[in-house]
Amino acid sequence: MPLPHLALLSLFALLPSATAARELVRGNGPEPATLDAHRCQEVVCGNILRDLYEGLVTEDAHGAIVPGAAQSWSVSTDGREWRFRLRDELLWSNGEALTANDFVASFRRALDPATAAPVAALLRPIANAPAVMRGEAPPESLGVAAPDASTVVIRLDEPVALLDRLTFPIAFPVYLPAVAQFGAQHTRPGRLVGNGAYRLDAWTPQAAVVLTKNTQFHSAASVAVERVRFAVTEDAASELKRFQAGDLHLTETVPPRPLAALRAEFGDALKVSPYLGSFWLGMNLTRPPLRDNPALRSALSLAIDRDIVTRYVTGFGEEPAYGVVPAGARDYAPYRPASASLTQAQREALARERYAAAGYSAQRPLAIELRYNTSTLHRRLALAVAAMWRQVLGVRATLRNEEWKVFVQNRRARAITQVFRGGWIADVNDPLDFLATFSGADNPLNTTGYADAEFDAQLMRAARLPQGAERTALLARAEARLVDADAVIPLYFYTSKHLVVRDVEGFEANALDHHATRWLRWREGAAR
Incomplete structure (x- = not known):
């Protein structure tokens, strides 16, 4: 049911001012436990990391797998060897070249028992991964190789739906020089180097994580939202009030209230799937x-x-x-x-x-x-x-x-x-x-x-x-x-249940409820 005319006016008149509206504000649930891609096991950090990093493949707004850092790939007839061809001139957010060797080193780090990656089992099908994860074989024995700077080869012990697993943060490349220099603090603003559509600008504990557009991203020209704030919103009722007050453009969830009443109040701003x-x-x-x-x-x-x-x-x-x-x-x-x-x-x-x-x-x-x-x-x-x-x-x-x-x-x-x-x-x-x-x-x-x-x-x-x-x-x-x-x-x-203001377009339902900011855009004519 569409919102009554007066309700529309009262709701969207409360949106942030023209200057503040340049920043997309997303409710994101609790404080993220980490922004280390290989140590993330929660929805809240995953939402942010999909903006900061990009794997060999990624998901589009509908959840379909599409090229990411790799422009193309092929698989052997027995399903056990995958070859990924990287895009030309890939860059980290600091402007340094991102090569196949960076992916190889990151896979090794992800499965090294010293990393203690909680979801490392997602990559267990990679050749020799179980032995590496148990500390019985060196990370260098992992079945991931770079025959040249633009090619990543992944060998599997058994055929699995590998592309699905490569969309998860455990498979993202991590800038290892920052890890070596700063250790666990490499995830802080000014130190985190990614390869995604956005870079980390600020992180205020128990308040928000702020990202700005990464101009080094290979598809930066198609990224419409310049700045995004992931707000900590542990309490769904408080999050709803912030949305109603115009402090949020997109909620992480909606509090338990009768669905019919919410539809009557918010109309097509309510997204349930x-x-x-x-x-x-x-x-x-x-x-x-x-x-x-x-x-x-x-x-x-x-x-x-x-x-x-x-x-x-x-x-x-x-x-x-x-x-x-x-x-x-x-x-x-x-x-x-x-x-x-x-x-x-x-x-x-x-x-x-x-x-x-x-x-x-x-x-x-x-x-x-x-x-x-x-x-x-x-x-x-x-x-x-x-x-x-x-x-x-x-x-x-x-x-x-x-x-x-x-x-x-x-x-x-x-x-x-x-x-x-x-x-x-x-x-x-x-x-x-x-x-x-x-x-x-x-x-x-x-x-x-x-x-x-x-x-x-x-x-x-x-x-x-x-x-x-x-x-x-x-x-x-x-x-x-x-x-x-x-x-x-x-x-x-x-x-999944979200509230999305009508000035934001590109939010599409998908089974995993992944909504990377790069696919969102401001409605034409919306206040910026």
Whole structure:
């Protein structure tokens, strides 16, 4: 429904002044944990890094893979050798030449165990990568080479959808002289050297990261937005107020409010679309009371009414989830356990049986902590889940709200967490991307501590196979094993939701919700 005429006038009259409008202001969620491309594992740093850097290939506004630093590529008939031809006269943002050797050195750095890249597993299919990652082989043995200054050759141990993986920051080139000189501080303004459409101008902690157009970028002439500010917007309600006040042109999300009411208020400024993301509650399986207690874990999962969660708490067309891989994952049908076919009343009756079997009752209730990072939606969701647990089982849940960085550290340490906010946003459109977060007890992404040798073996076998029925079957069995063990509490599958002012064009829906600033532009005639 379009905005009424007066509402349009009142909303867009509040946009920044003509001078300030030259800067595009984007809400971006929490403070980024890092701007080191090889150490990024979060949506917030990924959004910024896709502006600062460019891999061999990149994504267009619709999410399709297009030439990036490489102008063309070819692959061998067995799918195991890829050759990338770089664009002519590529430059770093400081004006120095960017060559194939820089890509080779960056791949080596990304997989060097000293880098401690949390998503290095995305590049595991590269020849000899597992041995390099374990420290059993030198980085120089990695299957990436530069036969000349304009050619990058990547050899794989098994055929995979390599181009998808090369769009992720772990595959971006990093300017190693700055790393050598400044160490971890190479990501600061004045020191970070990239090769993307923008360069880092300022970074004010807990406030904003500001980028300006990189005039050395190979396609700088087509980059319409001269300056972009990624604002820290941890609280969705506050972010909405900033958008309404004209302080933001583009929001990271929208707070949980009835979809119909939001459409009536904002019209086509509201952008809602399917998204490859899965939201779950993680459980610390390395410590009591959840360790070695599948009956208790099952009871906690069954007691949650996912229809109420998606209808009244999230309210943006999210789908109730009973597994971890969402619909829309390539060549995959999401797993549905037997409990998904029960009525909610039946699930709750079964929850009470398993709660009792786990040794709990009204006289001996479970006391447990539910931990989440600062967010309006996460707080509402935690309150709803705690209420359902108390009503159905008599559980006494204490809610713990933490700032993002503290929350991430505690979740990864598995020392004080019990139940915690979890989930995964796809890096690439592959069901393995979701399942791999639960593999390996020493995996920093495996915040539950789930340890199952057969699950790990199934993922490893699937990773070595090309797309096809055998690979899909292995992944399906692995997901069933994970979900049936009640190692996690799936709640819903995401939709992406943003508010975009009408003066900004080029914002297109895509399954991974990637929106690089280089594809955005000011509407013709818009105030600048």
